[in-house]
Amino acid sequence: MNVTVIGSGYVGLVVGACLAETGNRVICADVDAEKIKSLNAGQVPIFEPGLDRLIERNLAEGRLEFTSEVEKAARHRQVIFIAVGTPPGEDGSADLRHVLDVAATIGPNISDGTIVITKSTVPVGTASRVREEIERHTDVSFHVCSNPEFLKEGAAIDDFMRPDRIVCGVESDEARVVLQELYDPFVRSGNPLIFMDIPSAELTKYAANAMLATRISFMNQLALLCEATGADVNRVRKGIGSDPRIGRSFLYAGAGYGGSCFPKDVRALIHTGDEFEVDLTILRKVHEANERQKTLLGEKARERFGEDFSGLRFAIWGLAFKPETDDMREAPALALIDQIVEAGGRVVAHDPVAQDVARELDLGERVEFAADEYAACDSADALFVVTEWFQYRRPDWQRIRDAIRNPIVFDGRNLFEPRRMRDLGYEYYPIGREQVR
Numbered sequence: 266m267n268v269t270v271i272g273s274g275y276v277g278l279v280v281g282a283c284l285a286e287t288g289n290r291v292i293c294a295d296v297d298a299e300k301i302k303s304l305n306a307g308q309v310p311i312f313e314p315g316l317d318r319l320i321e322r323n324l325a326e327g328r329l330e331f332t333s334e335v336e337k338a339a340r341h342r343q344v345i346f347i348a349v350g351t352p353p354g355e356d357g358s359a360d361l362r363h364v365l366d367v368a369a370t371i372g373p374n375i376s377d378g379t380i381v382i383t384k385s386t387v388p389v390g391t392a393s394r395v396r397e398e399i400e401r402h403t404d405v406s407f408h409v410c411s412n413p414e415f416l417k418e419g420a421a422i423d424d425f426m427r428p429d430r431i432v433c434g435v436e437s438d439e440a441r442v443v444l445q446e447l448y449d450p451f452v453r454s455g456n457p458l459i460f461m462d463i464p465s466a467e468l469t470k471y472a473a474n475a476m477l478a479t480r481i482s483f484m485n486q487l488a489l490l491c492e493a494t495g496a497d498v499n500r501v502r503k504g505i506g507s508d509p510r511i512g513r514s515f516l517y518a519g520a521g522y523g524g525s526c527f528p529k530d531v532r533a534l535i536h537t538g539d540e541f542e543v544d545l546t547i548l549r550k551v552h553e554a555n556e557r558q559k560t561l562l563g564e565k566a567r568e569r570f571g572e573d574f575s576g577l578r579f580a581i582w583g584l585a586f587k588p589e590t591d592d593m594r595e596a597p598a599l600a601l602i603d604q605i606v607e608a609g610g611r612v613v614a615h616d617p618v619a620q621d622v623a624r625e626l627d628l629g630e631r632v633e634f635a636a637d638e639y640a641a642c643d644s645a646d647a648l649f650v651v652t653e654w655f656q657y658r659r660p661d662w663q664r665i666r667d668a669i670r671n672p673i674v675f676d677g678r679n680l681f682e683p684r685r686m687r688d689l690g691y692e693y694y695p696i697g698r699e700q701v702r
């Protein structure tokens with residue numbers, strides 16, 4: 266099949282590479298000419314395990330190409346995916362500017378029967394707006410579909426190749442047949458390819474992210490109650506997670522959720538509710554609880570060190586919003602860095618892959634980066650663990666003790682056992698568990 270993917274970010278690149286891998290001829294287009302130049306030179310601008318090899322192979326075999334000529338990429342194609350960003354607008358709604366720009370760009374260039382698929386996460390009603398925008402520029406007949414993406418950064422290739430489910434909102438049999446053919450190679454193990462109407466598909470994506478965010482905020486609030494009552498949130502998690510009605514996933518208390526999806530999608534769904542006069546009270550609280558949770562490590566540090574951090578230097582392990590990605594959008598580490606810097610402290614941060622992204626954010630002169638996690642602890646007054654990278658999970662505590670000024674650890678991911686930390690001579694502040702003072 267001839268497939269065009271417009272928007273070559275985390276989602277567009279994964280979709281393009283995986284569809285090329287199954288034999289389609291794929292063009293990935295993007296307005297960012299620099300990005301396209303580096304992709305054509307074999308450099309993948311994001312960190313996503315396995316993606317570089319997939320792109321390299323499919324480029325070499327001629328099934329995948331990259332272009333910044335978006336109009337051309339839309340011509341004579343059977344399927345066009347829109348995979349551009351939908352960042353939050355000031356009022357929390359999804360900003361559809363890029364999606365509608367793409368619709369306007371492809372409008373004059375699409376062919377009779379082209380299937381235009383929104384892959385971006387977009388609110389209910391967007392497919393109709395995409396249709397209207399394209400119709401302003403063409404008389405040919407075409408199909409619109411909604412095919413939200415559920416991949417997780419860090420495991421994106423596997424999620425796309427072996428999805429739990431694929432959701433397709435369609436309004437014509439022709440589109441349904443093409444999507445079935447396109448996705449057949451990915452659902453051979455029997456996982457469902459679920460067809461539905463377009464509004465339901467659009468809403469399904471938000472519902473999924475909002476549900477997961479709700480579980481996290483629920484556990485984070487329980488963690489606060491655990492701290493107040495002497496219970497241990499890890500034990501509570503095991504106790505409830507083994508109930509099959511609840512399940513084990515997404516029950517980890519921590520420093521709050523971040524990334525490019527949960528925060529913006531929860532806010533966008535609240536906004537959609539407002540537009541339709543349905544007050545999504547649960548989600549308002551989920552968002553509020555998360556905003557507070559992101560400041561919890563900083564609050565714990567304030568309790569320990571006082572309001573003024575002048576002269577203090579803090580090591581931070583982990584900048585990416587989760588392991589196996591370099592994505593720092595809405596990362597909890599950013600909230601912590603703000604708190605430390607505002608209180609007059611200094612930060613020495615380490616992240617195995619997100620340091621380059623962090624440097625570009627220009628976090629100010631009080632934030633430096635360390636060559637490795639142990640160097641970050643050199644003369645530090647405390648260590649904060651914010652992202653649960655594997656290499657942080659069994660550290661050499663003696664080496665840290667030799668480097669650090671005060672053996673104090675604030676653990677935003679509950680990686681260590683309070684008792685063991687006490688035996689090792691550390692002060693230890695996890696989330697929702699015994700604090701070792």
Ligand SMILES: NC(=O)c1ccc[n+]([C@@H]2O[C@H](COP(=O)([O-])OP(=O)(O)OC[C@H]3O[C@@H](n4cnc5c(N)ncnc54)[C@H](O)[C@@H]3O)[C@@H](O)[C@H]2O)c1
Nearest residue numbers: 272273274275276295296297349350351363366385386414
């Ligand atoms: N990142 C994720 O984990 C994830 C998962 C599922 C769904 N999504 C959704 O997928 C969409 C894309 O997310 P992302 O993380 O890949 O975004 P991204 O910011 O990494 O990439 C978006 C790309 O679109 C390009 N672009 C913007 N306007 C364009 C235009 N008019 N024409 C061509 N290209 C244009 C940008 O230059 C950029 O390269 C969003 O709606 C997001 O919510 C993301």
